[in-house]
Amino acid sequence: MTLLVAELTMPTADAGRARRKGTPQDRVWTIGNQQILQRPLLALLVTTRCPGDVILRVYDAARSLRDAGIPVIGGFHTPMEKECLDLLLRGTQPVVICPARSLQGMRVPSAWRPAILAGRLLLVSPFVERHRRNTAELAGLRNRFVGEIAKEIFVAHAPPGSKTEASCRELLVQGRRIHTFDLPGNAGLVALGARSIAPDAVAASLLDCLQRKPLPACAQSGRRSR
Numbered sequence: 001m002t003l004l005v006a007e008l009t010m011p012t013a014d015a016g017r018a019r020r021k022g023t024p025q026d027r028v029w030t031i032g033n034q035q036i037l038q039r040p041l042l043a044l045l046v047t048t049r050c051p052g053d054v055i056l057r058v059y060d061a062a063r064s065l066r067d068a069g070i071p072v073i074g075g076f077h078t079p080m081e082k083e084c085l086d087l088l089l090r091g092t093q094p095v096v097i098c099p100a101r102s103l104q105g106m107r108v109p110s111a112w113r114p115a116i117l118a119g120r121l122l123l124v125s126p127f128v129e130r131h132r133r134n135t136a137e138l139a140g141l142r143n144r145f146v147g148e149i150a151k152e153i154f155v156a157h158a159p160p161g162s163k164t165e166a167s168c169r170e171l172l173v174q175g176r177r178i179h180t181f182d183l184p185g186n187a188g189l190v191a192l193g194a195r196s197i198a199p200d201a202v203a204a205s206l207l208d209c210l211q212r213k214p215l216p217a218c219a220q221s222g223r224r225s226r
Helices: 012-020 034-038 052-067 079-088 113-117 136-149 163-173 184-192 199-211
Strands: 006-009 027-032 042-045 072-074 095-097 121-125 152-155 178-181 195-197
Touching (some): 052 079, 052 199, 163 184
Parallel strands (some): 042 152, 095 121, 152 178
8 A cells, every 4th residue: 555645834833943943844744644743742762872771761661651652753763762663563652753854755664554554653754855865964853853843852861972962952942841761871961951750650750741731840850750
């Protein structure tokens, strides 16, 4: 079955943020159920360089997010993110994948097709047709795009001086909420303003933040969840 690429105009606020961050325009291209974008989404970022204690907790966190039915958005490009996607697709909650390239001409993996046809998986890209290869520059723009349209952001780890840390710093300056594991290796990220969460309380804490309106407790940077 052929999966069609559809065009979608972003809401005004999202489009304005996207232009400021350098994404190509106020339109995106999608494959799948566009209605998922109306849900409060959790951005999941897992850098390639993760300490061993973080890696073990990432798997547990992905399972807990799946079991809690939390809609997750991400690039799912790093090895750990791919493992998380595999776990998430075994659940029933919505998932949004944002490739760091155009959707035109992209081969959709067969493992994704059942979830797309079931209406619980959406592919979305802000990149025009000429961007047919993943690049480091497009990955950076993609991560910013993901951070802008998600309601909450969870970063498993951001090595000091890394591009992930730089992206987190930029999003925090914009007032975006970032959460991370309450582990010694994430002290630098918490010092920047991220909110630490006990590893065994990730899903419950993030679900609470996603459902709150307004989110007074979640807005306090550097605060650990109870």
